[in-house]
Amino acid sequence: MKPLRLxxxxxPAYAVPTLDALCASGHSIAAVYTQPPRAAERGRKVRPTPVAVRAEAAGFPxxxxxxxxxxxAQTAFAALGADLAVTVAYGLILPPAVLAAPRLGCINAHAxxxxxWRxxxxxxxxxxxGDTETGVTIMRMDEGLDTGxxxxxxxxxxxxxxxxxxxxDMLAALSARLVVDAIDALAAGTLAETPQPSGRRDLRG
Incomplete structure (x- = not known):
């Protein structure tokens, strides 16, 4: 299996275990995107996001x-020449040009x-x-809201x-494991895709 360029x-902190898992996966990380630093509550100093802190410590751009x-921004993203983009609680919308830039598209780990609960x-x-179960879904991103x-x-x-x-914490750890498994399967060409059901019942609970 050839390593992918990611x-x-x-x-947020929820995404950090996945970043850690990708660091240890054998795939390469060309860059890490995260939201800009923001002022902490009650007027405290501006702080980088948890993902930014971990990525900088690991030496990633x-x-x-x-x-x-x-x-x-779209041109800079495309210039990275990524095979795949992986998003976990990023918080920004990926426009069509960004979704289409990586060779294998973009995937998302949703809790x-x-x-x-899109x-x-x-x-x-x-x-x-009052749900009695939840979980993590890895999906291929499209232009909809968690509809891929x-x-x-x-x-x-x-x-x-x-x-x-x-x-x-449980779902953050599960996201990390499932993302790496999905990327490995995608790189090997063995990953199957299942369309989501249509409708909006999920949004009303």
């Missing part, structure tokens, strides 16, 4: 564009069993809805004593 795109809609805050929404074909998924139970923090 771009990683993530922002870090890019923090406020948007990917500008032509110059729910799609099509349930969009933001899927962990909190699952707990608030499913590449892999794995469920985890939500017990009556499960906290949001515990579930966050």
């Amino acid at each position: 771009v990683f795109m993530g922002t 870090v890019r923090t564009p406020p948007s990917l809609k500008r032509e110059e 729910s069993l799609l099509p349930r 969009g933001a805050a899927p962990i909190q929404r699952a707990i608030m809805a 074909p499913i590449l892999a998924a794995e469920a985890v139970p939500i017990g009556p004593e499960t906290t949001g923090g515990a579930l966050h």
Whole structure:
């Protein structure tokens, strides 16, 4: 299996285990994209994101564009010559030009069993809805909101004593494992895709 040239795109602590797993995977990371530094609560100093901190410590080039809609940002992204982009809780929309730039497209690790809980805050929404299970879905990204074909998924139970923090950490670790497995299968040409069901029932819980 030939190693892939990756771009990683993530922002919060949830995405850090996946970045760590990719560092150890044998694939190369051309650059790490994350959201720009922002002021901490109550007017404290501007701080880089958790992903930026970890990427800089590992020696990866870090890019923090406020948007990917500008032509110059899209040109810079395409110039990386990536085989694949991997996103985990990045928080910015990837326009069509960015989605199309990597040779093998873009994949995303989403913290729910799609099509349930598309969009933001899927962990909190699952707990608030009283779901008895959730999980992680690896999907190929398209122009919709978490609507692309499913590449892999794995469920985890939500017990009556499960906290949001515990579930966050469990799903972050699961995302890391599933992303690496999916990339390896994609590189080997053995990864199957399953279209998501249509409809919006998932958005209403």
